[in-house]
Amino acid sequence: MYDSPHQFEPLIPSVLPAGVSDKANRLAVSASRLAAMAHPSVRAVLRELVRSMCSYYSNRIEGQGTHPRHIEQALRKNFSGRPEVARLQRVAVAHIDAERELEALVGAGTSPMSSALLMASHRALYARLADEDRTTQDGPVIAPGELRPVDVEVGHHVPPSAAALPAFLSRMDQVYDKPMTLETRLIAIACLHHRAAWVHPFRDGNGRAVRLQSHCALWSLSEGLWSPSRGLARSVPSYYARLHNADLPRRDDLDGRGNLSTAGLLEWVDFFLETCLDQVDFMHRMLALDSMKIRIDALVTFRAATDKAMRAEAILPLHHVFSAGPVSRREFSQLTGLGERTARSLLSRMLATGLLVSDTPLGPVRFGLPLDALQFLLPELYPEAATSVDQD
Structure with a gap:
């Protein structure tokens, strides 16, 4: 002892x-x-x-x-x-x-x-x-x-x-x-x-x-x-x-x-x-900014193939928010290059899926990291998050 x-x-x-x-x-x-x-x-x-x-x-x-x-x-x-x-x-x-x-x-x-x-x-x-x-x-x-x-x-x-x-x-x-x-x-x-x-x-x-x-x-x-x-x-x-x-x-x-x-x-x-x-x-x-751009591209492209509300025009503004920080909702919509109604629909979808986050209903939007996107955005960081889970 x-x-x-x-x-x-x-x-x-x-x-x-x-x-x-x-x-x-x-x-x-x-x-x-x-x-x-x-x-x-x-x-x-x-x-x-x-x-x-x-x-x-x-x-x-x-x-x-x-x-x-x-x-x-x-x-x-x-x-x-x-x-x-x-x-x-x-x-x-x-x-x-x-x-x-x-x-x-x-x-x-x-x-x-x-x-x-x-x-x-x-x-x-x-x-x-x-x-x-x-x-x-x-x-x-x-x-x-x-x-x-x-x-x-x-x-x-x-x-x-x-x-x-x-x-x-x-x-x-x-x-x-x-x-x-x-x-x-x-x-x-x-x-x-x-x-x-x-x-x-x-x-x-x-x-x-x-x-x-x-x-x-x-x-x-x-x-x-x-x-x-x-x-x-x-x-x-x-x-x-x-x-x-x-x-x-x-x-x-x-x-x-x-x-x-x-x-x-x-x-x-x-x-x-x-x-x-x-x-x-x-x-x-x-x-690294360059590799994150590639992963954002892959994520949005993959989701857009099965989700009509997701569009490839989200790639550029999402990478901008990652690299430069929060932007107003109007600025994000302008960065998509889409018409007002279509851009607003895309923004709503990205908020709903957690790829964008906002503290208030009309406030600026910032980059999000939802668990179901990690396999694209931060592969291998937390791979268990992408596995299936038993339901209660």
Whole structure:
């Protein structure tokens, strides 16, 4: 049983291979450029889509998949009549609302690298759920934001004793919650993700809480436009294998000077950074203006073949709204080149299908990302959204 913080050193490797430092640098540069690629109105709608996607993938990592359409229905307060589906819907909505709350906390000054934020992540998620939705399989009800009062075993891993948890969290704050360069901070975020999971401070819900903290720690760089959860969920066996390897004790005199394996921790850091870099590079490809024009063309052409209210004249104005931002309804109609009545009918159809969004009945229109269009507009971002879903 671990009972002293020196037993989970190193918290950050003292020597970093050139490849790890290079990945952290490339991630910082690429993510910074991504935020400037899309109009603010597009970033806003994409941010909400990624938020739902994070909820879906975090659930899936835990082996509790909820169909994206069920999440979309739950956000409209439309819950399934099947108890298990409805429970997962409630967990998904709680995760989405928890993200918003935590982002506000970080914006108000709470350090995303602190144990206080980790505790807040657990509390923000589970305090939103009724007792029946946070009852563990072995009986106890998860206490939101409270350290576990008992010693536990997690597979082959025996986390620190319950009595020692405050000391371990305090040591994490000493190492992670301090000023760093951006590249060093990215490496520290990866290390914190593992060490927080290794400490296992809560009776249950540790994985979700740790991923929420990582989301917040990356927020200033990601702005919510990408998430490591998507990449981690797509390679769950590798995710858990890398976490496990970083759990291992030091192998020999060439494996650092801490109690735990430096090589295992570096392997995890490299995997985490590579996952983040892959997600950022993917979003770069998705948001490129030229390729988006091609995908908008394909979507509208496909729909126009079976939907008489959809017309090819929508392609140019829809791409304009994507690249330049909201326009008035009159401007959108003019961009179609159609007669007034036909243009108005086309605009109504695009609003009805969610390809355009407006806050008021006569207000400006902006770019939308409905789930049933993602297979064209953002292929492979959220492919599960295009699959069929069982009806209640």
